[in-house]
Amino acid sequence: MKIKKKIKSEILLKPIIWEDNKLILIDQRKLPHKLEYYVCHNYKDVAFAIKEMVVRGAPAIGVAAAYGLALAEINEDDIEEAYKTLKNTRPTAINLFYALDRCMKAYKEGKSILEEAKRIHEEDIHVCKKIGEVGEKLIDDGDVILTHCNAGALATSMYGTALSVIRHAFWNGKKIIVIVDETRPRLQGALTAFELKYEGIPYKVITDNTAGFLMQKGEVDKIIVGADRILKNGTVYNKIGTYSLAVLAKYHDIPFYVAAPLSTFDLKSKEEDVIIEERDKKEVLYLKDILLFPEGSDCYNFAFDKTPAELITGIITEKGVVKPNEIMKLFK
Numbered sequence: 001m002k003i004k005k006k007i008k009s010e011i012l013l014k015p016i017i018w019e020d021n022k023l024i025l026i027d028q029r030k031l032p033h034k035l036e037y038y039v040c041h042n043y044k045d046v047a048f049a050i051k052e053m054v055v056r057g058a059p060a061i062g063v064a065a066a067y068g069l070a071l072a073e074i075n076e077d078d079i080e081e082a083y084k085t086l087k088n089t090r091p092t093a094i095n096l097f098y099a100l101d102r103c104m105k106a107y108k109e110g111k112s113i114l115e116e117a118k119r120i121h122e123e124d125i126h127v128c129k130k131i132g133e134v135g136e137k138l139i140d141d142g143d144v145i146l147t148h149c150n151a152g153a154l155a156t157s158m159y160g161t162a163l164s165v166i167r168h169a170f171w172n173g174k175k176i177i178v179i180v181d182e183t184r185p186r187l188q189g190a191l192t193a194f195e196l197k198y199e200g201i202p203y204k205v206i207t208d209n210t211a212g213f214l215m216q217k218g219e220v221d222k223i224i225v226g227a228d229r230i231l232k233n234g235t236v237y238n239k240i241g242t243y244s245l246a247v248l249a250k251y252h253d254i255p256f257y258v259a260a261p262l263s264t265f266d267l268k269s270k271e272e273d274v275i276i277e278e279r280d281k282k283e284v285l286y287l288k289d290i291l292l293f294p295e296g297s298d299c300y301n302f303a304f305d306k307t308p309a310e311l312i313t314g315i316i317t318e319k320g321v322v323k324p325n326e327i328m329k330l331f332k
């Protein structure tokens with residue numbers, strides 16, 4: 001008999017806390033070995049935190065940016081200036097713009113930015129929980145599930161997106177093992193491993209290059225990843241390496257799912273409009289402070305790539321699972 005694991009919400013990881021007119025963030029640069037907090041007193045602190053990935057993950061940076069604009073209102077800063085600064089932190093995750101625009105709309109209607117930010121925060125928690133409840137039904141007892149980057153509680157307000165599906169399957173007594181891509185160069189796989197270890201969910205870390213070999217050996221049952229932006233045509237923007245996984249999954253006939261809230265959908269932009277973030281080359285050339293390549297080496301450091309709809313089995317949302325060519329069903 002499957003015993004549903006009861007998890008008390010107070011022990012679940014929450015990377016974002018609003019307290020006494022301060023934004024308190026888990027400093028994800030210090031994980032997995034140190035759990036430390038970064039306190040934001042103004043919108044510039046929040047902009048720094050987003051740009052330097054103190055906080056990261058599409059939904060999480062949206063919520064953080066919303067509170068950043070709220071701090072600008074509380075500190076009586078120039079709201080337009082704050083909006084522009086926060087908007088220019090990272091270009092790919094649509095959630096950042098969705099949250100900032102919602103707060104700006106509230107402000108222009110004479111409403112409290114802070115109240116709107118709190119609503120966005122609460123909604124994100126509820127939506128990520130729902131994504132887990134919906135997606136859990138896709139998971140079979142005994143599944144080996146591969147995931148990429150960190151689409152967990154640390155990338156959202158709580159629960160996560162891809163990891164919410166995995167958590168809910170585990171809490172419902174399904175025996176699963178998670179294969180965790182380390183995800184060079186920022187190694188967000190270590191964040192995923194931190195979350196899974198924290199909750200006792202079995203996992204194995206692999207180098208990104210090992211994924212294909214495991215699929216070839218028939219040792220991966222499903223792949224579930226997050227997303228930073230999903231277009232109307234079903235194209236998914238996610239952490240660099242996602243596209244390679246999707247091609248391999250197609251070749252090996254392995255279901256490839258994307259888990260994301262409706263706030264990650266961008267029904268207006270076309271592919272040519274989307275900026276794929278390129279980050280500091282030092283992230284690739286150095287590991288901590290050690291130069292890994294010959295002095296003066298050049299490199300690419302794309303933070304995201306794009307996966308076409310035809311490589312995606314289904315998109316798991318709070319409103320249900322849809323095929324990538326059925327997205328508009330979600331917005332009826």
Ligand SMILES: CSC[C@H]1O[C@H](OP(=O)(O)O)[C@H](O)[C@@H]1O
Nearest residue numbers: 056057058149151155226238239
């Ligand atoms: C739940 S969305 C998480 C999404 O964000 C990550 O990017 P980054 O760590 O650079 O903010 C990655 O693309 C994840 O899939």
